[in-house]
Amino acid sequence: xxxxxxxxxxxxxxxxxxxxxxxxxxxxxxxxxxxxxxxxxxxxxxxxxxxxxxxxxxxxxxxxxxxxxxxxxxxxxxxxxxxxxxxxxxxxxxxxxxxxxxxxxxxxxxxxxxxxxxxxxxxxxxxxxxxxxxxxxxxxxxxxxxxxxxxxxxxxxxxxxxxxxxxxxxxxxxxxxxxxxxxxxxxxxxxxxxxxxxxxxxxxxxxxxxxxxxxxxxxxxxxxxxxxxxxxxxxxxxxxxxxxxxxxx
Amino acid sequence: xxxxxxxxxxxxxxxxxxxxxxxxxxxxxxxxxxxxxxxxxxxxxxxxxxxxxxxxxxxxxxxxxxxxxxxxxxxxxxxxxxxxxxxxxxxxxxxxxxxxxxxxxxxxxxxxxxxxxxxxxxxxxxxxxxxxxxxxxxxxxxxxxxxxxxxxxxxxxxxxxxxxxxxxxxxxxxxxxxxxxxxxxxxxxxxxxxxxxxxxxxxxxxxxxxxxxxxxxxxxxxxxxxxxxxxxxxxxxxxxxxxxxxxxxxxxxxxxxxxxxxxxxxxxxxxxxxxxxxxxxxxxxxxxxxxxxxxxxxxxxx
Numbered sequence: 073x074x075x076x077x078x079x080x081x082x083x084x085x086x087x088x089x090x091x092x093x094x095x096x097x098x099x100x101x102x103x104x105x106x107x108x109x110x111x112x113x114x115x116x117x118x119x120x121x122x123x124x125x126x127x128x129x130x131x132x133x134x135x136x137x138x139x140x141x142x143x144x145x146x147x148x149x150x151x152x153x154x155x156x157x158x159x160x161x162x163x164x165x166x167x168x169x170x171x172x173x174x175x176x177x178x179x180x181x182x183x184x185x186x187x188x189x190x191x192x193x194x195x196x197x198x199x200x201x202x203x204x205x206x207x208x209x210x211x212x213x214x215x216x217x218x219x220x221x222x223x224x225x226x227x228x229x230x231x232x233x234x235x236x237x238x239x240x241x242x243x244x245x246x247x248x249x250x251x252x253x254x255x256x257x258x259x260x261x262x263x264x265x266x267x268x269x270x271x272x273x274x275x276x277x278x279x280x281x282x283x284x285x286x287x288x289x290x291x292x293x294x295x296x297x298x299x300x301x302x303x304x305x306x307x308x309x310x311x312x313x314x315x316x317x318x319x320x321x
Numbered sequence: 322x323x324x325x326x327x328x329x330x331x332x333x334x335x336x337x338x339x340x341x342x343x344x345x346x347x348x349x350x351x352x353x354x355x356x357x358x359x360x361x362x363x364x365x366x367x368x369x370x371x372x373x374x375x376x377x378x379x380x381x382x383x384x385x386x387x388x389x390x391x392x393x394x395x396x397x398x399x400x401x402x403x404x405x406x407x408x409x410x411x412x413x414x415x416x417x418x419x420x421x422x423x424x425x426x427x428x429x430x431x432x433x434x435x436x437x438x439x440x441x442x443x444x445x446x447x448x449x450x451x452x453x454x455x456x457x458x459x460x461x462x463x464x465x466x467x468x469x470x471x472x473x474x475x476x477x478x479x480x481x482x483x484x485x486x487x488x489x490x491x492x493x494x495x496x497x498x499x500x501x502x503x504x505x506x507x508x509x510x511x512x513x514x515x516x517x518x519x520x521x522x523x524x525x526x527x528x529x530x531x532x533x534x535x536x537x538x539x540x541x542x543x544x545x546x547x548x549x550x551x552x553x554x555x556x557x558x559x560x561x562x563x564x565x566x567x568x569x570x571x572x573x574x575x576x577x578x579x580x581x582x583x584x585x586x587x588x589x590x591x592x593x594x595x596x597x598x599x600x601x602x603x604x605x606x607x608x609x610x611x612x613x614x615x616x617x618x619x620x621x622x623x
Contacts (some may be wrong), residue, residue: 087414160407
């Protein structure tokens with residue numbers, strides 16, 4: 073993978089409506105986070121627990137929105153290679169299929185990183201400015217949650233790039249994305265051991281706040297599990313992209 | 322400069338038990354237009370992919386511009402090789418100009434190189450259009466422009482006339498001649514001899530993964546050794562007399578004798594005269610290059 077290949081991936085995003093998909097991701101998570109505040113009868117901006125409502129909203133919004141939209145982003149960016157004989161074009165220019173997948177991950181990774189961080193910051197600013205929450209924000213917990221969501225989003229993105237590259241029919245990738253949304257949301261109600269089984273389950277392990285009884289409470293984030301996901305998916309992505317380089321029709 | 326730009330020695334590709342290309346010794350002279358012919362499934366695309374190191378040979382080796390083509394050297398060598406393999410490339414959601422900019426950035430080319438390639442394929446007035454709105458011929462030309470932009474010494478084109486109308490095919494021929502005139506060595510494959518025999522000055526014919534002929538057009542005609550046709554009195558009896566030469570009676574009432582060289586032909590004629598047949602004509606069967614090609618590829622060899 074070279075810097076030129078990554079820049080080319082950004083150039084290929086023209087007319088693919090990547091900006092629209094990214095905006096939907098931000099607005100969708102934002103709307104669900106704000107809904108959690110608006111719909112909570114117990115919300116009190118003076119309470120130290122007020123921030124937890126926003127964190128709980130994001131903890132639900134990200135898994136509900138991200139898996140499908142990440143699948144859409146990866147699919148659109150990868151399908152163009154199938155449709156345009158791009159794998160061969162790049163190969164004859166010295167960029168192997170695995171290198172191309174890595175370039176796609178780097179380019180889309182920048183978008184996903186920006187979307188995840190911007191969403192988190194907007195929710196934080198909303199809590200302070202619009203909702204008028206008075207107690208100081210739990211910045212450490214907030215940053216940890218944002219980092220974990222980013223790692224999971226990038227892991228899911230990497231796996232979707234591999235899937236879209238391997239399986240030409242992009243309905244498969246989108247179907248897996250829908251399944252991912254369901255698994256991500258339902259994993260919140262399952263035991264933590266079950267959540268470790270699929271990459272989407274890890275969204276529940278990064279849940280920063282949620283209902284405990286009838287109160288929204290801060291919840292511990294399973295940092296070691298998220299770190300393990302990053303390592304495993306990183307290895308899988310590296311191994312499979314190297315295999316793509318050596319794969320013959 | 323070396324006299325051959327591409328040399329392969331015993332190039333073989335197997336997928337499991339199936340041998341797709343077998344002991345291929347390809348030799349492409351520098352500056353030539355090399356017509357690489359063979360029926361569908363003969364192994365042409367596989368060979369071209371091996372030349373470009375897109376797939377690895379099971380055995381044998383490829384030398385391009387005097388250097389072995391391997392995974393280690395491919396990136397450097399590909400800088401001097403333009404290619405169009407299988408379907409023409411092009412991102413349909415982008416314009417022709419945007420596609421060319423991708424190639425320009427990827428290969429670190431300057432604006433003049435890109436403009437030269439676009440003008441060479443006469444696509445300069447279509448660059449603002451999205452590729453999805455291009456005709457197949459325009460897509461082929463864009464693919465060739467992408468291959469040409471690096472100003473290659475060697476251009477490898479896999480069935481570039483596939484799906485083109487007669488005007489498009491003629492335009493492609495003109496382009497190949499012009500490129501060859503500019504000093505680019507062109508290797509062009511086709512399953513139809515007629516599409517490239519007017520353009521190519523060296524032919525390689527592949528059948529069942531084996532090279533069955535390599536040489537010039539005239540060498541091909543000589544090597545094909547067409548039947549000798551004898552017009553004589555009582556051709557039926559003459560055909561019986563020449564049974565040991567596998568002679569047969571044709572619909573035109575001539576005796577056709579296959580596989581004779583000039584000396585053997587003289588002997589056969591003398592034998593018939595000796596038997597009392599009146600010989601009124603002896604000639605080689607007229608064959609088009611297409612006939613030769615069909616005979617070779619159907620029969621598996623010369």
